[in-house]
Amino acid sequence: MERNFQQKIGYNIHVISHFIQNIYNEKLAEYGLTMSQAKVIYFLAQSGEHTQTDLQNKLYIKPSSMNGILESLLKNALVEKRESPEDRRTKLIQLTEKGKNFDAHIWEVILGLEELIGEGFSTEEIQMLNAWLIKMKQNLTSYCTGGE
Numbered sequence: 342m343e344r345n346f347q348q349k350i351g352y353n354i355h356v357i358s359h360f361i362q363n364i365y366n367e368k369l370a371e372y373g374l375t376m377s378q379a380k381v382i383y384f385l386a387q388s389g390e391h392t393q394t395d396l397q398n399k400l401y402i403k404p405s406s407m408n409g410i411l412e413s414l415l416k417n418a419l420v421e422k423r424e425s426p427e428d429r430r431t432k433l434i435q436l437t438e439k440g441k442n443f444d445a446h447i448w449e450v451i452l453g454l455e456e457l458i459g460e461g462f463s464t465e466e467i468q469m470l471n472a473w474l475i476k477m478k479q480n481l482t483s484y485c486t487g488g489e
Contacts (some may be wrong), residue, residue, distance in 0.1 A: 350477075361454065368450045372443060373417065377402065377410050379447045382419060382436065386444035390435040392425070401485070419443060 346352045365376040374382070380400050385391065391399070397407045411434065414420040419440035425431035436444070459467050 354477075361458070364454055364457075365450065368453070369447070372446050374443065374447070375410075375413075377406070378414055378419075379443075379450075381410055381414060381434075382440055382443055383447050383451075385420065385434065385436045386441060390433050393422075393432045393434055396434060414440070 362376055365379070369376060369379050380402075381396060384396065384400060393407060393411065394404075396402070397404055402410065411420065411422065415422060417439075418437055420434050421437055422432050422434055425433050462470070
């Protein structure tokens with residue numbers, strides 16, 4: 342068996358992911374954001390207020406990393422944190438107006454990068470590739486989240 346890692350799915354996805362993250366961080370730096378911060382803003386803009394734990398789980402972010410991301414977003418007045426009326430120990434996170442305005446910029450960056458990624462592919466090829474990637478994500482999710 343030939344051991345050519347450059348022909349392996351995981352290797353190529355890793356390299357592509359690395360390129361995508363670098364481009365996102367470069368483009369988002371124009372707004373003073375990182376990719377991780379942008380993911381939180383985008384998610385909150387799409388689905389509204391969430392607990393910190395829910396954000397961690399839905400965005401696959403470790404608790405210690407989420408604390409740092411939220412501290413930066415709080416410091417820049419992009420999100421607000423408040424106690425849950427049901428449980429004072431639970432913190433609810435929501436976007437501020439300033440954070441909502443950043444969502445439009447994030448969406449522009451996403452669309453621009455999606456256009457670059459999809460160059461040379463037909464609509465059908467992009468749909469098929471996306472379906473395959475979603476299937477791969479499903480294959481790995483249980484393993485990576487401890488069977489949740």
